[in-house]
Amino acid sequence: MTSQLAALNQWVDEVARLTQPDRIHWCDGSDAEARALNALMVERGDLIALNEKTHPNCFLHRSSKSDVARVEHLTLVCTPEREDAGPNNHWMAPADARAKIDALFAGCMRGRTLYVVPYCMGPIDSPISRCGVEITDSPYVVANMRIMTRMGAAALARIEREGAFVKGLHSTGELDPERRFIMHFPQELTIKSYGSGYGGNALLGKKCHALRIASHQARSEGWLAEHMLIVGIQNPQGQTHYVAAAFPSACGKTNLAMLIPPEGHRQAGWKVWTVGDDICWMTPGADGRLWAINPEAGFFGVAPGTSNKTNPNALAMLGHDTIFTNVGVTADNQPWWEGLPDGVPVKDWQGRDYDPANGPAAHPNSRFTVSARQCPSYSPHTEDAQGVPISAIVFGGRRESLVPLVFEARDWTHGVLVGAAMASETTAAATGAVGVVRRDPMAMKPFCGYNYGDYFAHWLSFDKAGAKLPKVFHVNWFRKGADGKFLWPGFGDNLRVLEWMLQRVDGSAGAEESPIGNLPNAADLDLAGLGLQPQQVEELLRVDVEGWQREIGEIGAYLDSYGSHTPAALHRERQRIADALEGCRETA
Ligand code: SAT
Ligand code: MN
Numbered sequence: 001m002t003s004q005l006a007a008l009n010q011w012v013d014e015v016a017r018l019t020q021p022d023r024i025h026w027c028d029g030s031d032a033e034a035r036a037l038n039a040l041m042v043e044r045g046d047l048i049a050l051n052e053k054t055h056p057n058c059f060l061h062r063s064s065k066s067d068v069a070r071v072e073h074l075t076l077v078c079t080p081e082r083e084d085a086g087p088n089n090h091w092m093a094p095a096d097a098r099a100k101i102d103a104l105f106a107g108c109m110r111g112r113t114l115y116v117v118p119y120c121m122g123p124i125d126s127p128i129s130r131c132g133v134e135i136t137d138s139p140y141v142v143a144n145m146r147i148m149t150r151m152g153a154a155a156l157a158r159i160e161r162e163g164a165f166v167k168g169l170h171s172t173g174e175l176d177p178e179r180r181f182i183m184h185f186p187q188e189l190t191i192k193s194y195g196s197g198y199g200g201n202a203l204l205g206k207k208c209h210a211l212r213i214a215s216h217q218a219r220s221e222g223w224l225a226e227h228m229l230i231v232g233i234q235n236p237q238g239q240t241h242y243v244a245a246a247f248p249s250a251c252g253k254t255n256l257a258m259l260i261p262p263e264g265h266r267q268a269g270w271k272v273w274t275v276g277d278d279i280c281w282m283t284p285g286a287d288g289r290l291w292a293i294n295p296e297a298g299f300f301g302v303a304p305g306t307s308n309k310t311n312p313n314a315l316a317m318l319g320h321d322t323i324f325t326n327v328g329v330t331a332d333n334q335p336w337w338e339g340l341p342d343g344v345p346v347k348d349w350q351g352r353d354y355d356p357a358n359g360p361a362a363h364p365n366s367r368f369t370v371s372a373r374q375c376p377s378y379s380p381h382t383e384d385a386q387g388v389p390i391s392a393i394v395f396g397g398r399r400e401s402l403v404p405l406v407f408e409a410r411d412w413t414h415g416v417l418v419g420a421a422m423a424s425e426t427t428a429a430a431t432g433a434v435g436v437v438r439r440d441p442m443a444m445k446p447f448c449g450y451n452y453g454d455y456f457a458h459w460l461s462f463d464k465a466g467a468k469l470p471k472v473f474h475v476n477w478f479r480k481g482a483d484g485k486f487l488w489p490g491f492g493d494n495l496r497v498l499e500w501m502l503q504r505v506d507g508s509a510g511a512e513e514s515p516i517g518n519l520p521n522a523a524d525l526d527l528a529g530l531g532l533q534p535q536q537v538e539e540l541l542r543v544d545v546e547g548w549q550r551e552i553g554e555i556g557a558y559l560d561s562y563g564s565h566t567p568a569a570l571h572r573e574r575q576r577i578a579d580a581l582e583g584c585r586e587t588a
Pocket of ligand 2: 227248249250278
C-alpha cells in the first residue's frame, strides 16, 4: 500500500474510533452502488421515488424543516490567527474549534454506516483539479456527491498517485440547529461539518472545499477559486468566447449559464455552451490568459422559478436521474414548484396536504441535483484538462435601484474595485432576512476562506508583466422602474448585454466613459424586438451621480473595515472615482 492510501486508511480508522459506526463502506462510484443506496434510502423513507414514467430514476428528499439552507453564523474559519480569517468570517481558535466539534462527533455514527467518499474536483486528468475525501454518515450526501463530483475509484487512484487530499468529516448528527457547525481548518486542509444535511453545509466538495479551502490554497499557489459560472458564447462567425460571472447565490447564475439566445440571435447563429453554473477555478496559462475549469460535475440549482420560459435547458435536464430536495408533488407524483405553468401540487415540501395558507408548495430554496452531462447546452470543452480561456469577467448583484444594466471597468485595478464593491439584496439561499442589501465582494462573502483585504490584494497581483487579463464588467439584471416592475426582461435577452461585452473585448463596440466605468450607448446594444421605451433604456443606462457619490462613500467605509489589509491601490482607485463624480457634479 502506498503511503497516501496508508494516510487515508489511518484517518478513516481514527474517525471510526471517534464516531463508532456499525459499518464502513468505501464508495466506488459505480451504478450498482448508486442503485443500492437509492433503494436503501427509499426503504428508510429518506427518498421518495417520483413518477417513473414522466421522471425515470428521479427522487424527492424532504429535509428536516429547520435544515433548508446554509447557516453562515455557524460556519467558521479556524486559522491560528483571527486576522487571517478576517472580519468577513466567523472565527474560532483551531484547538477550541476541534474540541467543540469532536465532542459532537463522539459516538455519533452508532447504528449508522460510515461512508468513505473519494472525489475529484475538476476533470480527473486536469492539473488544475484537486482531490478530497469526505467521510459521511448520510447516504443522501453520498448520492449528491456522486452527481456533483467525480466520485469513486478514479478519484481514489488519483489520490494514491498524487498525494495530498482535503479531508472532510461530516455527520448529520441530530439535525439540531443548536448542535450544528461547519468548520474549516485551512492549514490542515480539513473540514468538519456536523448537524446539517443541506447542500452547502454537507456536500463538502462544494462550498467548503472548492471555495473556502481552495481560495486559501489558490492564494498561496497563484490561482483563483471563485463563486462564478462559466459560459461559452459562440458568435455567428463560429468563435467562442468564455465568460466567468460572479453573482450571489440564487441570483440567476444557473439561468445565465444555460441561456437560450433570443430568436433573432438564434437565427443569426449565436450559440451558448454551459461549462459551469457555480464555481470556477482559474489559473494563468503560459500565454498569459486566465484558464478556467468547473471543479463540479453537476448542478445543485434552485428549483422555484425554473420553467420552460426562464430556463428550458434546465427543465429539459430535470426529466430523469435527478434528486429533488424540498419541492412539492402533484397527485401523480411529479415534482412541482412555483413558476411551473402546469401541474397542481397536492403535497408541499414538508409532505403536508398543500394549502396556500401554509406558504409555497416548494421551499424557496428547494433544489435539484443533476449531472452536468444531462444539460442540452453542456460544453464539450468542460472536460478539457487545460480548461477554457476566459475573455471577460462579470460581476453582478440584485439591485432594485442605482446600479445600471451594465458597465465596463477601465482596467484590472478598477475591475477589482468593482468586484470588491459588489452589493446585493439577500436571498433564501442562506437563513436570515431576505431582500436586505449587503456588500458581497465577488459574490464570495460566505465563501472566501481568508481575510477579504488579503483576497483583494491577491486579485490585484494578477496584473503583472505578460498577463493578458480578461476585461471586467458589472451587470444588474434586477433594476426596477418607479412602478416597481423590472426594467430589463432578463433571461435569454441577457445575451444582448454579453454581445456588447464581447464586442468590447474585440474592440468593435462603442461606449461612453463615465466616472463609474464605460457604459454602452443605447445604439451600442442590439435591442431589436424588445419593445423597450426610450426612457426605459435611458433609465437602465443612467449614472445617477448623487446616488453614486453616496455609494462610493459607503464603499470607502466598507474598504476601511478591512483596516491595513486593504491594498492602498484600491483606496486610490476609489478616490479617483470619487473625484471624477465630484467633477461631474461641478460641471453639471
Ligand atoms: O450553498 S449551496 O451550494 O448549497 C447553494 C448556494 O447557496 O449557492
Ligand atoms: Mn453558489
